[in-house]
Amino acid sequence: MSATFNTTIRQTIPRCLDYATISSLGLLRALRQHEIKIGPESQVSNAAIKWQKDPNIYTAVDLLAEALIIKDFESEDAKRAARYLLNQYKTTSPIINELATHFLQQPLINIAHLLDVSEPQNRYTNIANLKKSVRFYHRNPIAWCDMAINYATLGQMDKSRSAIEVALNLAPNNRFILRSAASCFVHFKEYDRASHLLSHSPLYNVDPWITSAGIAIAESADIPTKSIKKAKVLVEDDNLTQFSRSELSVSIGTKEMKNGAEKLAKTYMHQGIIDPTENALAQAEWMSSQLNADIGNFSNLGNKVPASYEAIARHLFYKEDFKNSLTSAKQWCSYEPLSSMPFVFSTYITSLCFDDEPESLRILTSVLPLHKTDSDFMNNYICSLAQTGDIEAAIKNFMNMDLRNLRDHQILVLTATQGLLCFRTDNAEKGRELYLEAIRGFERIQDPRSATVAAYYLAAEEKRILSPYKDARIKDAKSRFNRFKVFELTKRINKL
């Protein structure tokens, strides 16, 4: 086989991202629109009168901070105080300049701090800073959580698990901590624990972010989903912002799609993209490809929603714009290094669409320690090794793979990959047999696209060794290609 990318499965599992990124993306915003304006109950303050009577740095700071606390960003007095403070920047502290600047600015979504995953040094620096932080102030669950994510990104699972346990003990009922912990457990392949954590939280069926994550994780691990009816009530609660309901909408839509209720699935999908998160948009894009439904204004949404790398990569892929799709996929890799999916998707494009195996190898090697236990990731890695001529390493990695608990699709992909390795070790007969077994298997599970890719690679191997079966295999591959429209193979099929 070649690189693989299973397009038949996707769930809105929360991204495993640090606090700075999550907050920058607005995922911690208020659940209800009316909450945004609620300020604390207090005595009538005289900060504005004091400022008007005696404008100085202190009265300006008092007025500005009070306006910030009660979220009165329209106060003309406070705006004047902010401008006054900015004019006095030489005599004030940096935090006061920050206060004045923040008050006057529109909030900006800034995800420029996302790090290049190929540079683990950045992660080590982060961990060192976080360790220093918790040594001084150990009661900060967010620091522990960020530390867990950084450790996981370095493949140090035990340390990551310990840190996330501390975070959970400190703040068992916080949205950020719960979602991060659940996505960490998913990364550790502890789906049961992730699902239990969310479904037993008091926030389940109260906070749509928690409910959405709970449904997605349970669905991905075939765990029975708890109280979907309550989730549907939540998604129809118009007091909640559309943004906060977007992931829950598409999660329910995905479940409906799986149950065969396509019309209902489309309704939830469309509701999910009124004001979507990038994860909801990516899920909707995936759903639209499965349901043959169109997301009308994808270009607008893709530009509007920050960090929608996955959605754009998938959208451009289906539009057969492989070059730009790969660019977005690489950004997706930097954005979500703890998921194997962006790496598998990127190398699927580099291998199938561009026949650029060295590039595939480079992409995969950068995060190899993180995803050594991921079947699809390792399959693509082994194929790239074999295609670049390093058969010995490919076989060694194949032998080291854990083949337990694999889905049918994954077993068939690996069967085909074993076929490739047999061909490359001059055992064409066994290779042919394995490839054919995989093709028949794909047909059995009704995945004709994967069967076509396997048929193509079998034909390519037959052609490479100038086997007597090559013409028949080429004919079969071309016939499947025409029938099932495996557009990513177009260039390669034409070269056969």
Next chain:
Amino acid sequence: MENGPRAADCLKDLKLKEGWRVKSIMHRHPKATGGNFSVGYLVVNNDGRKAYLKALDYSAAFENPDPPRAVQALTTAFNFERDLLTKCGDRRLKRVVTALDSGTVKVPGILGIAANVSYIIFELATGDIRNQVAQWQEFDVAWALRSLHHSAVGLQELHNSHIAHQDLKPSNVLVFPAVGSKLSDIGRASYIGTPSRNDALQIAGDPGYATPEQLYGWQPFTDFSSRFIVDNYHLGSLIFFFFLGCSATHAISLKLSKKHLKEFTHTDFIKDLPYIQQAFREALDELCLSTDIKTGLLSQEIVMIAQQLCEPDPRFRGDPRVLASRHVPRYDLQPYISRFDRLARTAELKIL
């Protein structure tokens, strides 16, 4: 009455009891003394001693739609403050501004009950700590630490007298020549055993200086100690003022607002606590940078004190040894008094 002069504005040149004479008006305090108006005067007594007079302005109460209630509220608040000041004076609190005298004077030329002006005379300060800091060409570490020491002593004195100040902020720490800093303005205070309208308020003091739990209306303990713990936060907040120029609440609110794209809501304290703690951590980082430059080797201990006193979770606010102790109240400030004193002495001896 609405168009005529206010009695509280007409005290200039009046003679008061105990030989005090009103010299000049200093300023009008809008909504001071528990939400009421007052006017400040400079007064001098027979032996030339200067003092500050706070005159209560009743006229605002008569402009209220319900004058009897307004007058009652105003007089209750005034009497409460006067009684507390008397109590502080009786207990000879050294680090709290106490009343030198109090009484009522009739302003000539104004008829009826509105002619009576109640007043309290206080020691005259050179200003508050904000005025002091504004004059510095170079940051005076020793002075700042000594002022913090005095404030901690003042707060401990109040707590030992069963009074929670509840509105400790830079403008309420007054500076006296030779004596140093003293706490003032107990108009927002609460006193064990004597109910006042401050007791019912979610935030009794200035909302810009409120503790995180006050912003949510969350109380860790049902007894009076919650109020003392609020005072301890305000004391820690003074460290932020000296080294960053803003309060701990200002710094935390800024960091929260930035992270939450100006949409941070105060809905559930326990659920939001991690965000507040993270914002506090970021504020401490800023404080650390500033204290490193200004205090050198003392920085670590100063930041540690700020961290303990301003801990966003009130259940863990304070010195860990005090919190662990069964025999010392959790709001006890004695460890900080000793630490501020030692730090101030170190700075005074310039052995940074």
